[in-house]
Amino acid sequence: MLDIITQPFFQRALLAGLGLASVAGPVGCFIVWRRMAYFGETLAHSGLFGVGLGLLLGFSLTLGAAATGIAVALLLVLLKSQRVLATDTLLGILSHSSLALGIVTIGLVTGAAGDHMDLLFGDILTVSWRDVTVVWVGAAVVLLVLGILWRDLIAISVHEDLAQAEGVNVKRVELGFVLLIALMTAISMKIVGLLLITALLVIPAAAARRLSKTPEQMALIAAAIAAISVAAGLLLSAFANMVTGPAIVLSAGSFFVLTLFRRQAS
Amino acid sequence: MLKVTNAILSAREATLVIGGRTILDRVTLDVRPNEIVTIIGPNGAGKSTLVRCLLGLQPLTSGEIVKPKGLRVGYVPQRFPQTPNVPLDVRRLLSLTLKPTEQEIDAALAETGIPHLKTADVARLSGGELQRALLARALLRKPELLVLDEPVQAVDFMGEARMYELISEVRKRHHCGILMVSHDLHMVMAESDHVICLNGHVCCEGGPTTVQQDPEFAKLFGPSAARMIAAYTHHHDHEHDCAHDHHRHDHRH
Numbered sequence: 001m002l003d004i005i006t007q008p009f010f011q012r013a014l015l016a017g018l019g020l021a022s023v024a025g026p027v028g029c030f031i032v033w034r035r036m037a038y039f040g041e042t043l044a045h046s047g048l049f050g051v052g053l054g055l056l057l058g059f060s061l062t063l064g065a066a067a068t069g070i071a072v073a074l075l076l077v078l079l080k081s082q083r084v085l086a087t088d089t090l091l092g093i094l095s096h097s098s099l100a101l102g103i104v105t106i107g108l109v110t111g112a113a114g115d116h117m118d119l120l121f122g123d124i125l126t127v128s129w130r131d132v133t134v135v136w137v138g139a140a141v142v143l144l145v146l147g148i149l150w151r152d153l154i155a156i157s158v159h160e161d162l163a164q165a166e167g168v169n170v171k172r173v174e175l176g177f178v179l180l181i182a183l184m185t186a187i188s189m190k191i192v193g194l195l196l197i198t199a200l201l202v203i204p205a206a207a208a209r210r211l212s213k214t215p216e217q218m219a220l221i222a223a224a225i226a227a228i229s230v231a232a233g234l235l236l237s238a239f240a241n242m243v244t245g246p247a248i249v250l251s252a253g254s255f256f257v258l259t260l261f262r263r264q265a266s
Numbered sequence: 267m268l269k270v271t272n273a274i275l276s277a278r279e280a281t282l283v284i285g286g287r288t289i290l291d292r293v294t295l296d297v298r299p300n301e302i303v304t305i306i307g308p309n310g311a312g313k314s315t316l317v318r319c320l321l322g323l324q325p326l327t328s329g330e331i332v333k334p335k336g337l338r339v340g341y342v343p344q345r346f347p348q349t350p351n352v353p354l355d356v357r358r359l360l361s362l363t364l365k366p367t368e369q370e371i372d373a374a375l376a377e378t379g380i381p382h383l384k385t386a387d388v389a390r391l392s393g394g395e396l397q398r399a400l401l402a403r404a405l406l407r408k409p410e411l412l413v414l415d416e417p418v419q420a421v422d423f424m425g426e427a428r429m430y431e432l433i434s435e436v437r438k439r440h441h442c443g444i445l446m447v448s449h450d451l452h453m454v455m456a457e458s459d460h461v462i463c464l465n466g467h468v469c470c471e472g473g474p475t476t477v478q479q480d481p482e483f484a485k486l487f488g489p490s491a492a493r494m495i496a497a498y499t500h501h502h503d504h505e506h507d508c509a510h511d512h513h514r515h516d517h518r519h
Binding site: 214 | 343
């Protein structure tokens with residue numbers, strides 16, 4: 001039974017999952033700090049539409065998810081500055097419209113009775129070496145840009161007005177971050193699914209908060225928790241025959257519950 | 267209204283209309299070096315919005331904000347998240363957008379009376395400690411202008427008096443102009459050089475003693491407040507001279 005771990009498909013799944021976890025940790029911290037959980041989910045949902053477009057028109061699904069993610073991100077930034085509606089209302093509209101649009105588009109290809117479980121929870125056990133490469137290259141780009149924006153992003157996460165009054169170009173940094181989330185969503189969409197990506201962003205970061213004293217510590221701990229959750233989820237799937245995606249989410253969730261029993265670090 | 271001015275920050279007929287509602291109506295004010303200007307007014311009078319406009323965080327509908335290029339501004343905002351999500355100690359809070367040396371951090375914290383809190387978690391600070399940390403942060407910028415939005419918010423009564431004392435010391439030591447927003451009438455009257463009573467437009471302004479006798483002031487805060495202030499400032503009026511009492515009663519209704 002142990003030999004499942006030595007199977008190439010299992011190793012590819014682990015590598016893709018770990019690559020994703022390494023960015024989900026730090027990016028997720030900013031999502032928690034900036035209270036943007038719903039925003040991340042909206043981008044994930046819009047990615048589904050991109051996947052649908054890719055299937056329909058026959059181009060790369062990752063490219064499709066990236067394109068729609070970026071389009072929705074820009075639309076959101078624009079609508080937000082118009083101040084027509086509260087941000088969460090805007091997100092509610094965009095999130096569910098794009099989710100519905102995605103499922104309808106995919107339905108055009110697979111037929112209305114198509115099974116969308118793999119889109120919601122991904123199909124990490126079937127990733128190819130090409131998918132693994134896409135995840136790692138994408139992850140490297142996200143981490144690089146995040147490193148450049150790091151100081152300014154932390155300043156605006158602590159207090160946006162204060163950062164702006166002190167010379168941080170808030171609009172530019174915010175736009176950069178939003179594009180990062182879109183890219184991050186795109187590279188992970190096909191592999192881990194849209195429910196899992198939001199979970200991997202928010203849950204490890206939330207669990208890390210109680211264990212950290214500095215922002216950097218929190219980002220590293222969140223990445224570690226995400227990585228352990230991926231590994232634990234894959235093992236649960238291999239040995240307890242659980243569906244992989246939800247097993248990863250549940251591992252992260254259990255981790256969070258465990259941290260509640262620990263005294264706050266800071 | 268042409269005035270000979272050495273102001274480091276001015277608003278000229280600053281007007282802000284959002285969604286058809288006039289938030290600020292032709293507000294004109296000046297802050298000069300070594301002067302404490304206080305904006306008072308009821309809730310919703312546009313005090314914090316005016317501060318955001320003065321800092322360039324909120325564009326005006328019409329009118330202008332004049333300040334010299336490269337003016338060093340230290341800002342202490344009104345709202346600071348009570349339970350910040352970002353794990354931070356005080357030292358890190360002070361170096362978010364600056365790279366001060368350890369000595370500079372120590373000096374700033376000593377000046378605001380919290381040298382022992384350098385490694386304390388920001389989330390664990392009391393209201394007064396947080397205000398002092400934010401003030402230390404503003405001082406690190408070697409400000410020519412200090413902007414304090416409700417500096418005694420969430421500070422207990424004893425802490426309030428000490429906080430105003432500290433602000434007064436800071437002015438004496440750094441000779442910076444201070445623009446302060448407050449709804450705490452007592453303390454404001456004791457330390458301010460110029461008081462601006464705001465309710466969308468400038469209702470009345472002048473030295474503390476002038477303002478409190480203004481009928482507009484009584485209208486805004488009630489006659490009992492005016493009498494209370496009178497009693498208070500009478501008690502503390504050794505601080506005031508009449509040099510700043512240029513009462514400009516040019517408001518419109």
